[in-house]
Amino acid sequence: MKFTLHKTDTETKARAGTLQTGRGNIETPIFMPVGTQGSVKSISQEDLDQQIKAQIILANTYHIFLRPGLEVINKAGGIHQFINWNKPMLTDSGGYQVFSLSEIRKIKEEGVSFRSHLDGSKIFFSPEIATDIQRTIGADIFMAFDECPPYPCEYKYAKESMHLTHRWLQRCIKRFNETEPLYGVNQSLFPIVQGSVYKDLRIDSAKFIADQNMDGNAIGGLSVGEPHEQMYEMTELVCEHLPSDKPRYLMGVGTPENLLECISLGIDMFDCVLPTRNARHGLIFTIEGIINLKNEKWKYDYSSVDSQFTPNYSKAYLKHLIKCNEMLGATIASKQNLSFYLWLMKEARTHILAGDFLAWKKGILPIIMRKL
Amino acid sequence: MKFTLHKTDTETKARAGTLQTGRGNIETPIFMPVGTQGSVKSISQEDLDQQIKAQIILANTYHIFLRPGLEVINKAGGIHQFINWNKPMLTDSGGYQVFSLSEIRKIKEEGVSFRSHLDGSKIFFSPEIATDIQRTIGADIFMAFDECPPYPCEYKYAKESMHLTHRWLQRCIKRFNETEPLYGVNQSLFPIVQGSVYKDLRIDSAKFIADQNMDGNAIGGLSVGEPHEQMYEMTELVCEHLPSDKPRYLMGVGTPENLLECISLGIDMFDCVLPTRNARHGLIFTIEGIINLKNEKWKYDYSSVDSQFTPNYSKAYLKHLIKCNEMLGATIASKQNLSFYLWLMKEARTHILAGDFLAWKKGILPIIMRKL
Numbered sequence: 001m002k003f004t005l006h007k008t009d010t011e012t013k014a015r016a017g018t019l020q021t022g023r024g025n026i027e028t029p030i031f032m033p034v035g036t037q038g039s040v041k042s043i044s045q046e047d048l049d050q051q052i053k054a055q056i057i058l059a060n061t062y063h064i065f066l067r068p069g070l071e072v073i074n075k076a077g078g079i080h081q082f083i084n085w086n087k088p089m090l091t092d093s094g095g096y097q098v099f100s101l102s103e104i105r106k107i108k109e110e111g112v113s114f115r116s117h118l119d120g121s122k123i124f125f126s127p128e129i130a131t132d133i134q135r136t137i138g139a140d141i142f143m144a145f146d147e148c149p150p151y152p153c154e155y156k157y158a159k160e161s162m163h164l165t166h167r168w169l170q171r172c173i174k175r176f177n178e179t180e181p182l183y184g185v186n187q188s189l190f191p192i193v194q195g196s197v198y199k200d201l202r203i204d205s206a207k208f209i210a211d212q213n214m215d216g217n218a219i220g221g222l223s224v225g226e227p228h229e230q231m232y233e234m235t236e237l238v239c240e241h242l243p244s245d246k247p248r249y250l251m252g253v254g255t256p257e258n259l260l261e262c263i264s265l266g267i268d269m270f271d272c273v274l275p276t277r278n279a280r281h282g283l284i285f286t287i288e289g290i291i292n293l294k295n296e297k298w299k300y301d302y303s304s305v306d307s308q309f310t311p312n313y314s315k316a317y318l319k320h321l322i323k324c325n326e327m328l329g330a331t332i333a334s335k336q337n338l339s340f341y342l343w344l345m346k347e348a349r350t351h352i353l354a355g356d357f358l359a360w361k362k363g364i365l366p367i368i369m370r371k372l
Numbered sequence: 373m374k375f376t377l378h379k380t381d382t383e384t385k386a387r388a389g390t391l392q393t394g395r396g397n398i399e400t401p402i403f404m405p406v407g408t409q410g411s412v413k414s415i416s417q418e419d420l421d422q423q424i425k426a427q428i429i430l431a432n433t434y435h436i437f438l439r440p441g442l443e444v445i446n447k448a449g450g451i452h453q454f455i456n457w458n459k460p461m462l463t464d465s466g467g468y469q470v471f472s473l474s475e476i477r478k479i480k481e482e483g484v485s486f487r488s489h490l491d492g493s494k495i496f497f498s499p500e501i502a503t504d505i506q507r508t509i510g511a512d513i514f515m516a517f518d519e520c521p522p523y524p525c526e527y528k529y530a531k532e533s534m535h536l537t538h539r540w541l542q543r544c545i546k547r548f549n550e551t552e553p554l555y556g557v558n559q560s561l562f563p564i565v566q567g568s569v570y571k572d573l574r575i576d577s578a579k580f581i582a583d584q585n586m587d588g589n590a591i592g593g594l595s596v597g598e599p600h601e602q603m604y605e606m607t608e609l610v611c612e613h614l615p616s617d618k619p620r621y622l623m624g625v626g627t628p629e630n631l632l633e634c635i636s637l638g639i640d641m642f643d644c645v646l647p648t649r650n651a652r653h654g655l656i657f658t659i660e661g662i663i664n665l666k667n668e669k670w671k672y673d674y675s676s677v678d679s680q681f682t683p684n685y686s687k688a689y690l691k692h693l694i695k696c697n698e699m700l701g702a703t704i705a706s707k708q709n710l711s712f713y714l715w716l717m718k719e720a721r722t723h724i725l726a727g728d729f730l731a732w733k734k735g736i737l738p739i740i741m742r743k744l
Contacts, residue, residue, distance in 0.1 A: 083686050
């Protein structure tokens with residue numbers, strides 16, 4: 001993996017780069033649609049590629065581990081073959097789901113014991129196991145196994161948790177270095193900065209992560225309930241301590257506004273379920289503003305959902321489909337929201353390269369965030 | 373509307389024709405995908421047109437009447453405009469849903485009082501109201517308001533119900549003749565033969581319906597639980613008494629085998645939720661046979677779902693998606709099944725025109741109906 005920085009903005013810390021992977025290039029800043037169980041909900045791989053212009057998608061290790069299971073993925077020749085997606089992919093480590101979905105869990109130095117949210121069966125994940133699983137899944141980028149502390153979190157717990165995450169990281173890297181990719185394409189392991197909302201911890205963690213000298217670095221444990229200002233503050237602080245010649249990935253963020261603000265702070269990569277989840281609930285992002293289809297005002301509005309990305313279907317029709325829980329509603333809305341997100345990243349990149357990112361951001365934010 | 377019969381098979385009663393409507397031609401025999409609430413479940417209109425090659429689709433009057441309601445449809449300029457589908461459409465009369473979905477209903481000479489299955493509100497449908505509603509929806513073909521008796525049904529009830537359906541038909545035709553299409557495109561009203569499984573009633577009904585001299589004729593009240601042999605017997609009998617120069621539509625049928633057998637008996641048009649409903653439950657029709665994806669044997673089968681219609685996704689992946697209830701599973705499976713149905717109709721037509729329909733049917737039925 002190679003990251004080329006084409007330009008760093010002079011008025012902000014925004015960057016435009018290219019991340020070269022074994023399955024093609026990713027132009028940054030980039031948003032990565034989330035395909036939890038090996039499918040970006042309601043969207044086909046053809047549409048992801050051709051209409052939405054996704055350059056990289058995610059899958060969740062925890063979900064894939066449970067269903068279809070590693071043997072199915074391995075015998076398929078990896079996740080790309082299994083789902084028929086030949087562009088880059090990223091898997092999380094399973095850590096986040098272990099902490100968010102499993103009610104019964106026990107954290108020890110060795111790893112985490114927990115029960116499947118599907119059938120209650122006992123599972124044990126460790127840094128080595130999470131690394132092996134992600135070798136088997138075969139994504140181009142995979143994540144270190146970390147503990148993601150909740151918000152709010154006491155300083156003492158956040159500090160101990162961060163140190164555990166660091167020790168686990170070293171075990172992940174050791175296992176990573178001792179093993180090879182299974183399907184003939186290189187994989188990169190990204191470590192994750194933790195430290196909750198405590199500045200000193202975030203700085204310590206960023207320095208520790210930077211010292212590992214991996215292909216890219218991630219920021220975890222944000223967008224978990226803290227105020228946006230605190231998220232921005234931590235992101236800015238961490239970016240200052242992460243190497244500028246490696247891509248920076250802010251996990252689980254966020255709204256279009258969050259993305260533009262965090263690009264300003266030096267972030268290159270994002271993922272979030274928000275555009276697809278909001279779509280299924282009728283909240284639509286467009287180049288003219290936000291449409292809440294639950295509002296009765298759209299009932300007789302026969303204009304296009306969005307002239308650029310969804311010219312063929314009207315707001316009235318999409319409102320009807322979503323109200324009736326018709327699957328086509330989720331599909332149309334999700335395609336719209338993801339197309340908008342990918343367009344926004346492309347525009348941001350264009351303006352970073354052109355040198356007018358800040359002015360563009362100031363102009364477009366009030367437009368795309370207004371409620372129509 | 374004009375129906376041109378190109379060929380009637382000499383060994384069977386199969387026919388190949390062309391139905392000209394104000395929104396384009398329909399080549400018969402044809403299968404019509406069901407878009408209950410203005411959407412063929414999980415399928416976009418683009419895919420219906422370009423991949424599935426649907427020539428005409430259905431919508432259900434009862435469902436559209438409830439949601440989004442007639443005002444939304446009328447202000448849109450009709451159902452085609454509303455859903456963005458510019459090829460022919462057909463609406464049922466609402467009668468079937470009144471009898472199948474509504475628990476509380478009261479049938480009188482004037483019409484049927486019933487309660488919405490959504491919110492329990494009181495509704496009254498009559499032949500005149502059903503005709504007016506279908507004028508407002510604006511489908512190219514619409515159906516007479518009938519009573520669809522259950523199976524089994526006593527002779528006395530079936531006879532009285534049939535006569536009620538006939539009286540209602542005359543009121544539908546009167547209202548139809550007194551009104552005009554609302555959106556500048558001609559509409560045709562098809563009457564419906566009833567009579568349960570009683571030969572004399574079916575003959576009486578077919579003669580009565582034939583005498584109305586409408587653009588096409590339908591057979592209702594079959595595929596409601598009776599044995600297949602009885603369905604075939606009634607269909608054959610009715611076809612003998614329906615004019616050969618008008619299209620014949622068998623409502624709510626059926627499996628691929630049912631379709632080929634009923635084509636043999638002289639049917640030109642079919643609709644059924646079976647291909648899409650089965651798809652969502654993992655029952656897949658292919659050119660090589662039927663795949664039940666619930667079966668564990670497909671877990672590691674990475675071959676294409678179907679080399680012709682779904683070359684890009686494997687059986688193992690589709691099994692996984694359907695098991696996890698991922699919407700993409702319903703979409704892939706429904707596209708496969710509908711593509712197969714439309715292909716089967718096109719093949720049937722080709723072989724009717726070529727004069728070898730019977731031999732082709734005998735050869736293909738054991739292949740497409742075998743369990744893989």
